[in-house]
Amino acid sequence: MQRRAHPALIAFAVLTFLFLIGPLVIIVGAALSDTSYLTFPPQGLTLHWFQNVFEISAFKRTMITSFQLAVGGTALSMAIGIPAAYAMARYRIELPRFLGNVFVLPILVPEIVLGFSLMKSVAVGSGVPIMGALLLGHALLVLPYCVRVVGASLNSFDFSIEEAAVSLGCPRWKAFFTVVLPNVKPGIIAGFILAFITSLNDVSISIFLTGPGVSTLPIQLLAHMEQFFDPTIASVSVLLMFVTVAVMAIVERTLGLTFLTK
Amino acid sequence: MSPRLQAWLLAIPATLLVAVFLGLPVLSTFATTIGTDGSPLSNYSAYFESRFRMTVLWRTMEVALITTLVSVAVGFPTAWIVAKSPGRLKSILIIAAVFPLLTGVVVRSFAWLVILGRNGILNEFLQKVGLTAEPLSMLYTQGSVIIAMIYLFVPLMILTLVGVLEGIPEDLTDAAASLGATPASTFRQVVLPMAVPGLIVGAVLVFTGSFTSYATPQLLGGERQMMMGTFLYQRAMVTFDWVGASTIAVIMVVVTLATVIAMSRLARRMNPVAG
Numbered sequence: 001m002q003r004r005a006h007p008a009l010i011a012f013a014v015l016t017f018l019f020l021i022g023p024l025v026i027i028v029g030a031a032l033s034d035t036s037y038l039t040f041p042p043q044g045l046t047l048h049w050f051q052n053v054f055e056i057s058a059f060k061r062t063m064i065t066s067f068q069l070a071v072g073g074t075a076l077s078m079a080i081g082i083p084a085a086y087a088m089a090r091y092r093i094e095l096p097r098f099l100g101n102v103f104v105l106p107i108l109v110p111e112i113v114l115g116f117s118l119m120k121s122v123a124v125g126s127g128v129p130i131m132g133a134l135l136l137g138h139a140l141l142v143l144p145y146c147v148r149v150v151g152a153s154l155n156s157f158d159f160s161i162e163e164a165a166v167s168l169g170c171p172r173w174k175a176f177f178t179v180v181l182p183n184v185k186p187g188i189i190a191g192f193i194l195a196f197i198t199s200l201n202d203v204s205i206s207i208f209l210t211g212p213g214v215s216t217l218p219i220q221l222l223a224h225m226e227q228f229f230d231p232t233i234a235s236v237s238v239l240l241m242f243v244t245v246a247v248m249a250i251v252e253r254t255l256g257l258t259f260l261t262k
Numbered sequence: 263m264s265p266r267l268q269a270w271l272l273a274i275p276a277t278l279l280v281a282v283f284l285g286l287p288v289l290s291t292f293a294t295t296i297g298t299d300g301s302p303l304s305n306y307s308a309y310f311e312s313r314f315r316m317t318v319l320w321r322t323m324e325v326a327l328i329t330t331l332v333s334v335a336v337g338f339p340t341a342w343i344v345a346k347s348p349g350r351l352k353s354i355l356i357i358a359a360v361f362p363l364l365t366g367v368v369v370r371s372f373a374w375l376v377i378l379g380r381n382g383i384l385n386e387f388l389q390k391v392g393l394t395a396e397p398l399s400m401l402y403t404q405g406s407v408i409i410a411m412i413y414l415f416v417p418l419m420i421l422t423l424v425g426v427l428e429g430i431p432e433d434l435t436d437a438a439a440s441l442g443a444t445p446a447s448t449f450r451q452v453v454l455p456m457a458v459p460g461l462i463v464g465a466v467l468v469f470t471g472s473f474t475s476y477a478t479p480q481l482l483g484g485e486r487q488m489m490m491g492t493f494l495y496q497r498a499m500v501t502f503d504w505v506g507a508s509t510i511a512v513i514m515v516v517v518t519l520a521t522v523i524a525m526s527r528l529a530r531r532m533n534p535v536a537g
Contacts, residue, residue, distance in 0.1 A: 020358060204491070257353070
């Protein structure tokens with residue numbers, strides 16, 4: 001087919017990809033510029049702005065909070081999402097059909113509505129500490145990823161292997177940990193890492209649940225942008241792009257990036 | 263232990279998390295909007311009678327609709343080229359689409375702040391080539407919000423469509439061509455009908471995503487281009503009008519659900535396989 005693709009169509013696709021990648025290249029250039037304002041192409045090269053990121057304590061602090069939250073929220077979500085996905089795949093007939101939709105409900109409720117509702121009912125209404133409310137919000141945010149990606153792996157798992165282990169005398173819980181889990185490990189790793197980056201980048205939920213004392217990196221970035229317009233933000237953005245690259249490398253190694261087109 | 267009980271025991275923690283920390287809080291938001299004086303829907307009639315609030319709603323609809331249409335127009339041909347590319351090139355193109363998708367919305371919106379700002383790259387360029395003497399103010403306009411939104415959602419559209427377009431067997435398009443169909447009519451009569459389900463999924467994701475977005479309208483639209491997301495935040499966290507904020511939240515949920523339901527009905531009706 002590729003030999004029959006119209007040249008105009010190819011040119012169009014090239015322009016689209018320039019449009020997609022160009023702005024990110026501009027950020028990288030701006031982060032390296034030896035000027036106190038954002039510019040592209042960079043004038044003089046420096047890593048000063050990267051150093052600056054680690055000198056601003058608000059960035060350091062929120063970076064740590066964001067990582068803790070992304071790991072904690074995803075771990076919580078996986079801890080309850082894996083059993084749920086397993087139950088859905090293994091005992092499909094025993095569970096009501098709507099239950100599968102319950103776990104992806106967070107997709108249907110706009111994030112910003114969830115953030116606002118959590119703030120109103122859980123943080124203010126029930127006095128749950130900010131960090132706890134953030135953790136719950138992020139666990140809910142990533143639950144659909146956990147259940148779906150792990151579920152996709154479980155659906156292609158042959159449960160007769162598990163049955164074989166059990167009929168040979170292996171306790172059920174042990175069969176789960178030594179037979180089922182190792183077989184769906186790629187799905188768990190990919191699900192974890194996709195959930196991690198989703199949580200790390202979240203704005204709409206965190207914006208309602210951060211306040212004096214507790215904030216996340218994206219929220220801190222938004223606040224910083226409203227006051228300063230120097231290349232420090234571009235540098236933080238570049239650091240976040242490195243995280244994206246790492247995430248993509250892990251997804252490619254486990255399920256393959258084409259998984260994301262399915 | 264019966265298998266049914268086992269299944270429930272495994273599914274209960276996740277079900278509880280969703281029910282208690284998503285279901286209840288969102289229901290409480292719904293309950294907050296029930297009017298105490300007179301009609302239970304008084305908060306909604308107040309919303310729909312207010313000129314300013316309706317402007318925000320219509321603006322959000324308009325931005326989301328334009329974003330969706332442009333994302334389809336840009337994403338579809340691009341996805342077609344990606345789907346028909348040979349192996350290695352295809353992987354590179356998919357990486358080029360996934361990378362922006364996994365990069366945060368703040369970073370991607372910030373890029374447009376740098377490009378469109380008063381002292382931004384585009385103004386600098388326009389002044390250098392002499393197209394304008396004074397820097398243009400492009401930020402905080404509907405156009406700037408729409409451009410950044412399109413930038414945000416085109417990768418999602420491409421990736422959704424690549425999967426669908428790859429699934430169209432080449433035999434089909436070859437058969438159409440060998441029976442004398444022109445490329446245009448092959449596209450219209452073979453490719454397009456089979457791509458409709460993917461187009462609908464992509465359009466729903468883009469429309470609901472842009473309708474409920476917060477960071478992009480906040481950064482590129484500001485107060486002047488208030489959208490439902492930024493309006494909700496402003497009511498909740500700046501003026502502490504929780505009833506007003508809840509009303510906005512419910513309208514957002516209703517629009518999202520209505521879009522999903524209407525479009526999945528449409529998808530079922532237009533599915534060539536289901537007939």
